[in-house]
Amino acid sequence: MHKNAKTFAIMPGKNRSKKKRDWNELIFKTLLLTPAVLFLVVFMYYPIEETFRLSMTRSTGLGPTVFVGFQNYVRLFQNEEFLMGLKNVLRWAFWSVVIQIPFSFFIAFSLSVFKNRITKPLRVIYYLANVLPSAITAMLGRFVFAPRHGVIPSLANKFNWQWLARIDFLGDPKLAFWSIFAVATWAYCGFYVIYLMANIEQIPKDIRESAQLDGATPWQYARYIVIPMTSYAIRIVSILCIVGSMKIFDLPWLMTTGGPGYATSTLGIVLYKSGFVNWQYGRAAAVGVVIFLLSLFFTIIQFSLQRKESDL
Amino acid sequence: MRNQPTISVPLGRAYPVRSKLTEIVVTAILILLALAVILPLVLPFLFVFKTRLEYNYNPWGWPTEIRWINFIEAWRAIRIGEGLLNTFYVCLGAIACTVPTAAMAGYIFARYRTKVTEVLFYFVLAGYFVPVQMVLIPLYQLCGLLNITDTLPGLFLPMTAFGIPFWTIIYRSFFTGLPNELAEAARIDGAGHANIFFRIMLPLAKPATVLATLLVFMGAWSDYLLSLIMINSAKNYTMQLRIASFMNQYGVDHMPRYAAATIIAAAPTVILYIIGHRWIIQGTLAGALKG
Numbered sequence: 118m119h120k121n122a123k124t125f126a127i128m129p130g131k132n133r134s135k136k137k138r139d140w141n142e143l144i145f146k147t148l149l150l151t152p153a154v155l156f157l158v159v160f161m162y163y164p165i166e167e168t169f170r171l172s173m174t175r176s177t178g179l180g181p182t183v184f185v186g187f188q189n190y191v192r193l194f195q196n197e198e199f200l201m202g203l204k205n206v207l208r209w210a211f212w213s214v215v216i217q218i219p220f221s222f223f224i225a226f227s228l229s230v231f232k233n234r235i236t237k238p239l240r241v242i243y244y245l246a247n248v249l250p251s252a253i254t255a256m257l258g259r260f261v262f263a264p265r266h267g268v269i270p271s272l273a274n275k276f277n278w279q280w281l282a283r284i285d286f287l288g289d290p291k292l293a294f295w296s297i298f299a300v301a302t303w304a305y306c307g308f309y310v311i312y313l314m315a316n317i318e319q320i321p322k323d324i325r326e327s328a329q330l331d332g333a334t335p336w337q338y339a340r341y342i343v344i345p346m347t348s349y350a351i352r353i354v355s356i357l358c359i360v361g362s363m364k365i366f367d368l369p370w371l372m373t374t375g376g377p378g379y380a381t382s383t384l385g386i387v388l389y390k391s392g393f394v395n396w397q398y399g400r401a402a403a404v405g406v407v408i409f410l411l412s413l414f415f416t417i418i419q420f421s422l423q424r425k426e427s428d429l
Numbered sequence: 430m431r432n433q434p435t436i437s438v439p440l441g442r443a444y445p446v447r448s449k450l451t452e453i454v455v456t457a458i459l460i461l462l463a464l465a466v467i468l469p470l471v472l473p474f475l476f477v478f479k480t481r482l483e484y485n486y487n488p489w490g491w492p493t494e495i496r497w498i499n500f501i502e503a504w505r506a507i508r509i510g511e512g513l514l515n516t517f518y519v520c521l522g523a524i525a526c527t528v529p530t531a532a533m534a535g536y537i538f539a540r541y542r543t544k545v546t547e548v549l550f551y552f553v554l555a556g557y558f559v560p561v562q563m564v565l566i567p568l569y570q571l572c573g574l575l576n577i578t579d580t581l582p583g584l585f586l587p588m589t590a591f592g593i594p595f596w597t598i599i600y601r602s603f604f605t606g607l608p609n610e611l612a613e614a615a616r617i618d619g620a621g622h623a624n625i626f627f628r629i630m631l632p633l634a635k636p637a638t639v640l641a642t643l644l645v646f647m648g649a650w651s652d653y654l655l656s657l658i659m660i661n662s663a664k665n666y667t668m669q670l671r672i673a674s675f676m677n678q679y680g681v682d683h684m685p686r687y688a689a690a691t692i693i694a695a696a697p698t699v700i701l702y703i704i705g706h707r708w709i710i711q712g713t714l715a716g717a718l719k720g
Binding site: 146152153236244256267268371393 | 451452455456458459460462463465466467469470472473488489526529530531533534536537541546549552553556558559560561562563564565566567568569570571586587589590591593594597621622623626647650651652653654657658668669670672673676680681682684687688690691694695698699702706709710713714717
């Protein structure tokens with residue numbers, strides 16, 4: 118932006134109208150920045166401050182608020198539902214990175230290396246699932262997994278596979294998590310696929326050509342060229358995936374409302390239930406702070422990765 | 430450069446050696462996966478034309494006749510017409526608030542860098558990392574104070590605040606990348622700050638504006654969590670809320686009706702996607718690669 122400053126300096130008539138021009142500029146800048154700053158102060162920074170304050174109080178939104186220090190946080194970490202929610206989001210993050218990212222990488226790599234007339238339009242189909250709003254994804258998830266009437270139990274009945282028909286995908290505490298996870302994999306992989314594919318396609322052509330001249334097999338090409346060259350994108354997508362997992366709410370809430378018991382509870386669900394079902398504002402705010410700290414933690418990791426990358 | 434080897438393979442197919450067999454196998458896997466994506470969207474059509482009795486008797490057979498009654502019932506239960514209107518209102522509100530605000534802020538951050546604007550930029554940038562979950566309770570209370578609880582503006586105003594940081598970053602990097610000569614020429618011709626911005630720079634930023642409009646629309650269209658908190662009365666329900674409440678009220682037991690609701694719920698998004706998938710994918714990638 119030094120360029121700008123210089124062109125300002127050589128402008129004719131600068132000295133005479135400097136004061137007036139500066140005023141104009143100042144007014145112009147203020148006018149253009151005000152809406153954004155106002156929106157952020159009112160609907161983001163003030164609520165953030167309120168979240169921290171509320172998390173230190175016992176409040177129902179109606180009666181008096183009582184300052185209780187860190188009591189809400191202490192109680193949270195003794196609370197079974199919260200601990201289950203915390204465990205679930207961490208488990209969700211771990212398995213998303215371990216399953217969804219490599220799976221998406223496989224698809225993206227195959228789409229880019231085995232590009233032919235059939236595979237070329239498939240990318241558009243994969244991404245469709247990602248575009249669907251989560252309410253509809255959940256609806257489709259129930260359509261497939263619902264007991265007795267869902268697609269899977271109904272098919273199992275048709276072929277008389279009693280072992281499959283007996284499985285309750287959303288009602289079994291052990292299975293419910295994985296059923297929702299399967300739906301999420303269906304829904305989210307599309308994004309990772311197009312993102313990774315865009316990065317794979319950015320590998321310079323001469324590198325691809327030299328790999329071809331050396332007679333590299335697809336496996337060697339992936340192992341020695343694509344993975345090292347897109348490792349940055351893979352890491353970014355993994356962090357996005359982890360940060361997203363901390364906030365997961367829609368799918369488990371709509372498919373099982375966190376049940377059976379607390380089996381599919383997440384931090385978002387704990388927050389929603391404490392805040393808008395039990396009207397414990399203080400507790401809900403404390404959960405909000407925990408979500409924030411977890412996201413912040415992983416975001417800082419992302420930034421330190423980026424910094425290392427730019428050092429190279 | 431002179432010693433560049435002559436390439437014996439046709440250009441444009443510069444990929445590693447691939448045997449025909451692997452290609453066929455991988456293609457087959459990819460097609461199967463694509464089918465798995467589409468199948469849940471197609472299967473409802475097998476059930477939707479049956480009566481409940483017919484479904485219970487023979488769920489997987491072809492329907493004996495085409496009946497529209499399930500569509501009619503599902504449509505009535507969801508009242509998707511009103512839902513679409515509400516959702517469009519929210520989408521337009523979010524676009525009208527987010528895009529100009531972000532464009533203006535992004536322009537100042539790109540073209541008038543001073544210490545103050547840099548500090549303000551970091552203030553905006555930090556907002557990008559705030560998860561909306563964190564502030565749900567105070568947002569709800571705030572809307573009570575502002576008297577916009579259970580109204581559609583009460584939904585799209587917070588939505589806007591959470592969209593502004595990202596789009597300000599995008600606009601800032603876009604305006605930074607624009608050449609300076611045009612604005613300079615206009616300035617010498619005596620154009621003021623406002624003229625330069627509205628007449629010259631903003632039209633040049635059209636790609637960013639198209640991108641922002643499209644993706645803000647998609648975001649507002651699919652939102653569930655904020656709507657769930659902010660909207661209480663059924664007449665203000667957006668599409669996603671109506672779909673969710675249909676799911677909870679009627680359940681899966683009446684499968685043909687549920688299938689009809691699924692089709693009705695998914696249709697607008699799928700149609701939008703079929704029309705605009707090229708821009709949607711390009712836009713998402715541009716946003717993701719820059720952000």
